[in-house]
Amino acid sequence: MFVIFNENTAYPIKTWLSGIDRMEESCLEQAYHLSNLPFLHKWVCLMPDTHTGKGMPIGGVIATKDVIIPNAVGVDIGCGMVFVATDVKYEEIKDIKVGSASVMQSMIGGIMRSVPVGFESHKQKQESAVLDRALDNMEKYEANHRLTHLIDEGYFQVGTLGGGNHFIELQVDEEGYLCIMIHSGSRHLGKEICDYFHNKARELNQRWYSRVPDEYRLAFLPVQTDEGKSYINWMTLALDYAFENRERMLEKTCEVVKEHMKRYAGLTVSFTDKINCHHNYASLENHYDANVWVHRKGATRVRLGERAVIPGAMGSYSYVVEGRGNEESFCTSSHGAGRAYSRSGAMKAFTTEQVMVDLKEQGVTLGKRKKNDVAEECRFAYKDIDEVMAQQTDIVTPVRKLKTVGVVKG
Secondary structure: OEEEOOOOOOOOEEEOOOOHHHOOHHHHHHHHHHHOOOOEOOOEEEEEEEEOOOOOOEEEEEEEOOEEOHHHOOOOOOOEEEEEEEEEEHHHHOOOEEOOEEHHHHHHHHHHHHOOOOOOOOOOOOOOHHHHHHHHOHHHOOOOOOOOHHHHHHOOOOOOOOOOOOEEEEEEEOOOEEEEEEEEOOHHHHHHHHHHHHHHHHHHHHHOOOOOOHHHOOOOEEOOOHHHHHHHHHHHHHHHHHHHHHHHHHHHHHHHHHHHHHHHHOOOOOEEEEEEEEOEEEEEEEEOOEEEEEEEEOEEEOOOOOEEEEOOOOOOEEEEEEEOOOHHHOOEEEOOOOEOOOHHHHHHHOOHHHHHHHHHHOOOEEEOOOOOOHHHHOHHHEOOHHHHHHOOOOOEEEEEEEEEEEEEEO
């Protein structure tokens, strides 16, 4: 970790990278903007997977006094990871055939039939305890009538993956055991909430002659205002919905794995060591004797002894980690490997054929209906996950290293 503190910064920027040359210029500029916020607490943190975002870098962490910033949480509120391990070794089942397909190919196909991906939604309303509670407490949401339709619409999206960097992976740990990892968030709900309250904050900031320039895209809401309270209510709803969304997909995926193990291998599977964690959110926490709103945008909370999930890219490695309680990072780690290429940049740099050949060489079964944009999410488009992990040894201790063997993408 090194510190950036110069004529461009009012507060320090603590950076878990090997050097400033490892940062995009636009990412550094966004960090400078954060460091000049008048309500910042202590410093800005940049995780080793940091790269340019909207307003605030992905892999950025800030703590604020009495205000909350929608764009410092991001558009996919509650995006995060769920993980579970099995007691079945992959070697026991990898050579089993299901017709002309391998058992892995069959499981990936079964997951794709069970979980809508990309822009797909369920045709019928699904059960959702989170949305049921929201309907029972509509007084918390009615003031923002332009958003209330999202609650009804959410019943059709709960238990769906989405697209982009979201995935369902079957993985193998270092002892050979099959594991499941899922990356997804609050779907359309989170984006609409972020955009609505960011625009609301912009209007109010202009009315207050805010010291935060509009071009920073960091419009804020004081938490004691009606607008601030409303954002927190809606953000919390999106967090709970994202958590439930991952749980629902995990249930479906476990059912597919369980059915295949029983039917084709005569094995009864147990699922253990579950972790479900967010990496896009803000929460009220106490750091350095102050109650502050910690914004983690593409960053994962790792308190002392707390377990979390840090994915790599498909065909690469991922990690389950345990937090070391590092206060300098506000008890936060990276949320993944971090992009080395933008999506459009990756499409220009790597061909579909290159990526498909690489996945085959890596022994990875890909489940994806349209392959023409697969380069956007190839492992070459991301930083080296092991290099990222090496930059945060003071933040987390790896407890499980996992290799992709099957992946479902939108």
